[in-house]
Every structure is written in C-alpha cells, then in structure tokens.
Amino acid sequence: MSADFLPSRLPIVQAPMAGAQGVDLCVAVAGAGGLGSLPAAMLTPAALREQIGAARARARGPINVNFFCHAPPAPDPAREAAWREELAADYAAAGLEPPAPRAGPGRAPFDAAMAEVVEATRPEVVSFHFGLPDETLLARVRRTGAKIYSSATSVAEARWLDARGVDAVIAQGAEAGGHRGMFLTDDIDAQPGLFALLPQVVDAVGAPVIAAGGIADGRGIAAAFALGARAVQIGTAYLRTPEATISAAHRRALADARDDSTRLTNLFTGRPARGLVNRFVHDHGPMNPRAPAFPTATAAVAPLRAHWEAQGSGDYSPLWSGQAAALAREEDAGALTARLWRDAGAVAAALGSFLRPSS
Structure with a gap:
C-alpha cells in the first residue's frame, strides 16, 4: 500500500x-x-x-x-533552585552531592x-x-x-x-x-x-x-x-x-506493565510525558509545579538517574510507555x-x- x-x-x-x-x-x-x-x-x-x-x-x-x-525557556534561577531543593533528600539518600546549576542533556x-x-x-x-x-x-x-x-x-x-x-x-x-x-x-x-x-x-x-x-x-x-x-x-x-x-530496568518494567501502570509526568524534562510509575514519579509527582520548564528539568535529575541505572535500577529513569504496553x-x-x-x-x-x- x-x-x-x-x-x-x-x-x-x-x-x-x-x-x-x-x-x-x-x-x-x-x-x-x-x-x-x-x-x-x-x-x-x-x-x-x-x-x-x-x-x-x-x-x-x-x-x-x-x-x-x-521555544527554549528563559533562565529561571529561582525555579531551578527550588527544584534542586526538592531533590536534596534524593541526593542525600544516594550519597551524592547536589549538582551545581548547569545546562542539562536536554x-x-x-x-x-x-x-x-x-x-x-x-x-x-x-x-x-x-x-x-x-x-x-x-x-x-x-x-x-x-x-x-x-x-x-x-x-x-x-x-x-x-x-x-x-x-x-x-x-x-x-x-x-x-x-x-x-x-x-x-x-x-x-x-x-x-x-x-x-x-x-x-x-x-x-x-x-x-x-x-x-x-x-x-x-x-x-x-x-x-x-x-x-x-x-x-x-x-x-x-x-x-x-x-x-535499559534492562526499562525492559523489565514494560514486561510487567498493566493498563493502569502509566501516568503523565513533568518530572524528567519539565513537560508532560507518559511513562511508567517508578520511585521518582511516586515520590515527587507525577506532576510537580517546581519542575523547571522544558527541557531544563533534566539536568538535576540526570546524576540520580546515572547513579541508580549503574546499579540496575530504573527508579530515577524516564520509563516512557503508552497505555497499551501490556x-x-x-x-x-x-x-x-x-x-x-x-x-x-x-x-x-x-x-x-x-x-x-x-x-
């Protein structure tokens, strides 16, 4: 055709x-x-x-x-600082130092x-x-x-x-x-x-x-x-x-997905996207007004994602998925x-x- x-x-x-x-x-x-x-x-x-x-x-x-x-967002240091504050306990639990403000892999x-x-x-x-x-x-x-x-x-x-x-x-x-x-x-x-x-x-x-x-x-x-x-x-x-x-963690999550496993969340990039619920989404979202504008939210989350993915965990990874994953x-x-x-x-x-x- x-x-x-x-x-x-x-x-x-x-x-x-x-x-x-x-x-x-x-x-x-x-x-x-x-x-x-x-x-x-x-x-x-x-x-x-x-x-x-x-x-x-x-x-x-x-x-x-x-x-x-x-349209790339204008810098918003106050919002970015509030986002780093939001994630402070997550960094402490991972044994990481909170990152300095920087551009993310957006x-x-x-x-x-x-x-x-x-x-x-x-x-x-x-x-x-x-x-x-x-x-x-x-x-x-x-x-x-x-x-x-x-x-x-x-x-x-x-x-x-x-x-x-x-x-x-x-x-x-x-x-x-x-x-x-x-x-x-x-x-x-x-x-x-x-x-x-x-x-x-x-x-x-x-x-x-x-x-x-x-x-x-x-x-x-x-x-x-x-x-x-x-x-x-x-x-x-x-x-x-x-x-x-x-990642392997993402594959496991998809294999276990049900019809009600996803949510729209702005935590990973600052813009709503549908993904599977994990620890990060459960604890801070799924939608959080502190998350910086797209795509600048990524920078503060990236070190947490890298840390946990190195241990085989998808707890801080964007597990993108539609509702028909099952x-x-x-x-x-x-x-x-x-x-x-x-x-x-x-x-x-x-x-x-x-x-x-x-x-």
Whole structure:
C-alpha cells in the first residue's frame, strides 16, 4: 500500500523515540516495509548527519527524521533552585552531592543548522513535535521535497497544522507514551483519547491523518483505519524489540506493565510525558509545579538517574510507555512490523464478515 503522503510500502510509522533508539530500529522497520524514524531532538547536527548516513547505507526503504520545535525557556534561577531543593533528600539518600546549576542533556529545537542537515541528506519525511518551526525554516524543508508531518492533540491543533499545509497530521491520543505533542494549550486534562480524537480530526482537516496512541497490535490498527486513519504511528510496541536501546530496568518494567501502570509526568524534562510509575514519579509527582520548564528539568535529575541505572535500577529513569504496553511482545522489529500489518488485515477481514448484513 502506498499513498502520496506516505513513501513507505506499509502504512506503519515507527514513532521516533529520543533516548530509546538509534539507527538499528529505523533500519529494521524500513526493511520490513514500514516508515522507519530517527529522533533528532537530542542529537547535534553532526551526529544526526552521521545517523542518517548510516541509515541510508543499510535501510531498504524511506526514512523519517523527527524534530522538536519548542521555544527554549528563559533562565529561571529561582525555579531551578527550588527544584534542586526538592531533590536534596534524593541526593542525600544516594550519597551524592547536589549538582551545581548547569545546562542539562536536554532537547534542542529545529534550527538553521538542522535545516542544513535536512538539505544535505534529503530524508523522505520530516516530522515535527510541538507544532512547526517558523516559515523560513519550514520552507527550506519543503524545498528538499520531504513530506512534512506534525502531531496534534486536539482538533484545534490539527486545523492549525492543516492550514499551514502539512502533508499529514498525526493525531496523538492521550494513551500515547512519551511527550504530549500539544502546542496550542498546556492543559493535559483536555487531551482526548484516540477513539474520540481521531474521527473528529479526520472530519476537520483535508490532510491525511495518522493515528497514534495505544496502538500495539492488529486490532488497534484495524480500529484506527475504521475511524478514518490513513496510517498508524506505533511507539511502545517497538520498545520491547532488541533494536531498542532502552535499559534492562526499562525492559523489565514494560514486561510487567498493566493498563493502569502509566501516568503523565513533568518530572524528567519539565513537560508532560507518559511513562511508567517508578520511585521518582511516586515520590515527587507525577506532576510537580517546581519542575523547571522544558527541557531544563533534566539536568538535576540526570546524576540520580546515572547513579541508580549503574546499579540496575530504573527508579530515577524516564520509563516512557503508552497505555497499551501490556500488549507488546519481545520480537524483532522487522518481524513485528510485518506481523502487525498481517494481523490488521485478518482483523479487518473478520470484521467485514461480521458486519455484512444478513440476507
């Protein structure tokens, strides 16, 4: 299956997951016919250029490169000091000295340097989270011939993206793991679940819609298509593949996950993201007003994460996960991609038979 907006053979987009994957996952999905993705928000331009080159050398299909386009926050020393105070007991329990104020290993927004990488490497798809970059940067991406996608968590955001000419809108339901793509509001309680959001977005925009959130098997894919999606984006199901780069602690937590195991939390980056509850989320959140603005909260948490991960613990790690983690299996990413589409076809065929009017 192909469409003008989608360069891959299968309508399955592997969600770009910064910090949880590298080139291997992208290559495996692309090789199976899906759209493999590379997350760029935590990379330098040089590192991204290297990863795209490595993917190009190995992938047998098109790739998507994903960028964040948030506005960097103004310095807020008082809030950062309050956050360090919040974590003082955690540092003492770990036998660590509280860190001095510093920039963290955060996420950078799309800029001119990254636009140069896109122009040089020409990925088939460029996707964005948190809206779109400014018109000058967006025009540079368009001139490469790349298809442009972006995430919407509401009908209003979908209309905003559609009015700016995106090639596809990614409708992100509340079930999705990782950061909310919201950019017109910060009211996380207003984000609809995918079953409510998807058909309303389909009705509201002219662009094709890609469904994201809580899709981890053929049933979810078939349901998304029944609601008007033209493709699906899947993240959490790929976290249990050997190609994902998550820690052993994260893998154990995913294997034990239930439907009620996740929460939206701002503790790790300063912006709401869905992950599995661990000690840090339990003790300080899940939402904490002291957490500095995205992405500066990361710096104070990073030493605690490193300390406990070295001991095999995920107590202070961002265990990103969607609500359908319990449906995920340990499986090679290429085999998973093929099976998901095969299973979706079987479900659709069964539904067609079930729904056919009796004579």
